[in-house]
Amino acid sequence: MDAKTLELIILPAGVIAILFALYLARDVLRRDQGTTEMQDVAGTIFEGAVAFIRRQYSTIAILALLGALIIGGVITTFETKAVADTDIYGIDLGARTGIAFLVGAACSMASGIIGMYISVRSNVRTASAAQRSLVEAVQVAMRGGAVSGFLVVSLSLLGVYLMFVAFGGFDHPAQAPFLIVGYGFGASFVALFAQLGGGIYTKAADVGSDLVGKVEAGIPEDDPRNAGVVADLVGDNVGDCAGRGADLFESTAAENIGAMILGVGVYAIALQAGWPNPEAWIFFPLVVRAFGLLSTILAIFFVRGREDENPMNMLNRGYWVTTGLSVIGLAITTNVMMQTAGQTGANGLPTWVFFFGAGVVGLATSVAFVYITQYYTAGSFRPVREIAEASRTGPATNIIAGTAVGYETTFATAVTIGIALFMSHWLGDQAGLVDANGRNVGGVFGTAVATMGMLMTTAYILAMDTFGPITDNAGGIAEFSRAEQGAREITDRLDAVGNTTKALTKGYAIASASLAAFLLFSAYIDKVNLILGRQIAAGKEGVQLMTSVNLADVSVFIAALLAAMLVYFFSSLAIRAVGTTAQSIIVEVRRQFREMPGIMDYSVRPDYARVVDITTAAALRQMVAPGLVAVGAPIIVGVLLGYQAVAGMLMVGTIAGVLLATVLNNGGGAWDNGKKYIEAGHLVDGSGNVIGKKTEAHAAAVVGDTVGDPFKDTAGPSLHVLVKLLATITLVLAPLFIR
């Protein structure tokens, strides 16, 4: 088999994955919808979710349209100026970038909307299945989640591929990757607002309805008398499902394009050396991801088990199948596509072997992150125990312990990423890819292959992630509709597993963002040098290619300082937005309690929809400020301090963002499970008596849990998106920063 044949797999794999998603959707939708009470609640959640989605995505669509126009205009103006009136493409790059931006934005929105639609349809069916069987409930939730996973990944794959082909990828493979960077930016742009809006919504609804219900009115969590409770259930979907979907859509798209840009460098080497199918180095990321999709499809059938089994084991089984098949797919792809006509790397080993190794490093990194996240956020290990113990001396010590744990988690994160980057770079370095200027481009390409290896399992990870809000909702529906005890026990077990899978996905998103940083950053340098090279060719004086990002340059240092500040400032805005939005909910629920006194004795049904509406409006208003800061900061720095400074901003922003996201996500997760640890009765005093619910310690742990909410579900996940947005925005707007 040769590379050309293998490239033919991309389109069918994407289409098959979509068809498979449709099959899963049909399978889920045709299932039993449970009791009338269940359908009633589920219907309300569905309506709320649709209302949010409609308002949010119309806002985002308008913003995206504006963005496309501005970007197109800017690029047309500055690209032309930067290349001194020489446009080697013979077409208007600004228009192309604007179109790519819109297509990326549209694909991201489509996958978010459809995925969430299925998710809010799966919840009630999971609740219903829980009345019969654990295994069936797991399968319904996982299949519902998988619809989202497959759609996100296949739309991203097909989108990049079709844009690449449409912009001349077959005829000019070395130019086309640069033309489609707008696609990644469009995806980031949507992801930023989807994650911010969804994250603010979900936690404001959670915190707001808890404060007014549990604290003020003294009624239990998820109680139907609380007018905010439906908004809370809707929130799980818009935050975890739509938000994370957009996040990983962006990751796969942007990192794929970045890897193709780096492939251009190897393409030039292959062309010169006369290797067969030089363009295979550019197509490589697409083919690898196609194999990843196929592996995931097979793995879905392995999500099965016994009734008495831990549901996490069933999900893990599928994950390991995905990973195992991905390794095989990686071996085939590297072996077939990385042909070097007999030239070898170090120790006489063929070139492809090194990149196969790099890809395995990427897969191993994702496995490592799954375990690190479990250690820090799951109930049975030291960090969570420490937080639970600290709750015994009150909320202050609980917060201090949780902060210490959150900070501590950066250690394993940074060391793992450091090792992964070092190894994949080192392997690539040995592979023997030296360009015409004697520069070894293999190292950076090695990190790109590692990233692509890691992203092979994205669809599966996303399916597990969406499993979270589906089971969470199923639990809420069971509670709300007063389902029988057996069903509620099953949904509780699934909910606990869902908490873990949601945390894992965040770890995965962080790992991919940091592994990709190096690749995206190198793509930026390639892009800048493309422009500078044209300036040099056009005879512009005093222009030199960019060879380094020199931190000892004062502009770069200042940009790095501002980048590290940006992640704190952005998080501050996001956290504060949750508080402000929660206030609107509190005011409204209070009003309903006051004006509709029948609510408390169940004789009057609260106006759930109105709370959903108010939360939606407030969350969308609140997402504007952090969103503008994120988009504006790199542009301002780039214009004021130049293209090298922006590169420094991108790199240090990535480092700072990834670590702060780790602190917020894992700290929040550990607080959450510290509370669950106490609720499960694991905390005992000196005499062996259980310190459980309704104790001072439990109250302290609830404080920690509440503090962690906006950390782990609003600011943390939004930071992932911010980091990748920095990469795509600089990649697209590079011409603006070159004088």
Next chain:
Amino acid sequence: MDAKTLELIILPAGVIAILFALYLARDVLRRDQGTTEMQDVAGTIFEGAVAFIRRQYSTIAILALLGALIIGGVITTFETKAVADTDIYGIDLGARTGIAFLVGAACSMASGIIGMYISVRSNVRTASAAQRSLVEAVQVAMRGGAVSGFLVVSLSLLGVYLMFVAFGGFDHPAQAPFLIVGYGFGASFVALFAQLGGGIYTKAADVGSDLVGKVEAGIPEDDPRNAGVVADLVGDNVGDCAGRGADLFESTAAENIGAMILGVGVYAIALQAGWPNPEAWIFFPLVVRAFGLLSTILAIFFVRGREDENPMNMLNRGYWVTTGLSVIGLAITTNVMMQTAGQTGANGLPTWVFFFGAGVVGLATSVAFVYITQYYTAGSFRPVREIAEASRTGPATNIIAGTAVGYETTFATAVTIGIALFMSHWLGDQAGLVDANGRNVGGVFGTAVATMGMLMTTAYILAMDTFGPITDNAGGIAEFSRAEQGAREITDRLDAVGNTTKALTKGYAIASASLAAFLLFSAYIDKVNLILGRQIAAGKEGVQLMTSVNLADVSVFIAALLAAMLVYFFSSLAIRAVGTTAQSIIVEVRRQFREMPGIMDYSVRPDYARVVDITTAAALRQMVAPGLVAVGAPIIVGVLLGYQAVAGMLMVGTIAGVLLATVLNNGGGAWDNGKKYIEAGHLVDGSGNVIGKKTEAHAAAVVGDTVGDPFKDTAGPSLHVLVKLLATITLVLAPLFIR
């Protein structure tokens, strides 16, 4: 006047400052010591402080001795290897560095010990003066604090000067600055352990005795029945006084040496161009600091006012006098010492004018930080109000609001530093300092001059800082000895002012650390190039001078990632150390309550000394782990990833450390004052009723205050030291990182 004459000021200025400190000490010590009860408590505090100091500094002395031996050995081994057996000095550099290290460590310890000795002698005299007059109390506390300030700054100045002279500064001015880097490292080393040990002690004593006294036994804060209360009062001295003194001793020493190293570059230019007194460029930092000391001496006499005046105004008056006189001193120094024989900078302006401007930028930065810190941590502004308001819905919202405020403070910090660096660099760039290779060295030298300008006011700032623990203790003594109401009102007012001055000092320390980052980092490059240059001269192949710190290099990127992680991990260890130490206190106080039941009815006096002893031992044990991490991390990274990577670690570690310290210090300060805001009766509900002490809101604010304690007094200040330690350790151990 010529530069040579002006250089003669250094020694006398240092000596005068020490004599003035002695005069102030005598003035304070001869004052009235108050009632017998006051003397009784003060005696116990004094004993506790001495016990802590004795144990801590003997531990540190042993560590320093070990450190000196290891450093000397390493440098002898690797410096020799690095220069291929060519030692241009003709003396053993390792031994010299080891000696410089020990002298730096000894001077730092001496200033810490003496300063604290006076501080714990001033507290009771301040309490006594408060019985008579506010102005007198302010003067006693400020003069007691000034002893510490003058000793720290003059010992640092004299130490650097004498080491410089002893190591051949008059004969070989271009070589000597490199020989004394060990002095800065010694100072950092002591500062790290002084700040860590003191910071852990003070907050463990505070949190521990509060939890066991207020929460468990239900007795008020600072109640004599609480066995931990003396440890708490001792803690204020060892943390704020000894810790911050060591921190700023290190700052002034290391930054002075760094500036002299950069001066070497200008010296070479001056020598070649035939400018008068080329060595003046190296002596410049010493002379500027001498003027700073003299300005501060005069300013102390301006700390006076009316009985009904806000004490902060009296302190501010002195601060403005110091700043004003410093500007004059700066003008004289730059004008006299920066003579260029008619060569001018941009627009035909003389060279010195640009550097005078850069120095003023530094002074202005310190003023800006004073106001930024006040805005974020003082009671009347938006951030503190926000936290107080959030307390109304409980501890969780209080913590969330405080976190948002803490993160937000990075904005003003980073923007101010960015502007200061940009302006001072830009000014220096215009000054016309171009070296033989056509490299403009003025920009970096401009940032060095800005740093030196900023450090002119250090003695005054430190005096204000030590004012904090003295007045805090005075308040405690007044409370403890049941002094009359009038005296207690005065000490309360002074205590509030002391809280502000302590916060200001931290802001100042952060600003100086970040402004100096660029200078210390450039000094590191100069040092590396000195070694590489010798390797090149010795004919070693493949060696090139270091011209950039390239973030696009994978090793540099990994080092940067690890550096940003280090600041979180280190903070995690420091915060956790407070918790562990506090546990030992709780156990001991509980034991005393149990075994000595007479304590509760005042018939038995608790064993204060034993708690002090236990806290001391535990704090010193707990400081080892974070200390080793801080010292070990840069060494490991340097050895594994090389000298360029370490440079990346240094720069990104500085950025990350400065910002996290800002978050922790200001967040903690805002929480503290959020509580005070409520206690002062400023928080009102919808109907205008005051929500004061003993409300739910107040309880929530107390949680925030307790959380902020280890942030602002342990982890935050320790991070300042960590950042500067990174700079000195890499500067000294550079030979180890070059293969």
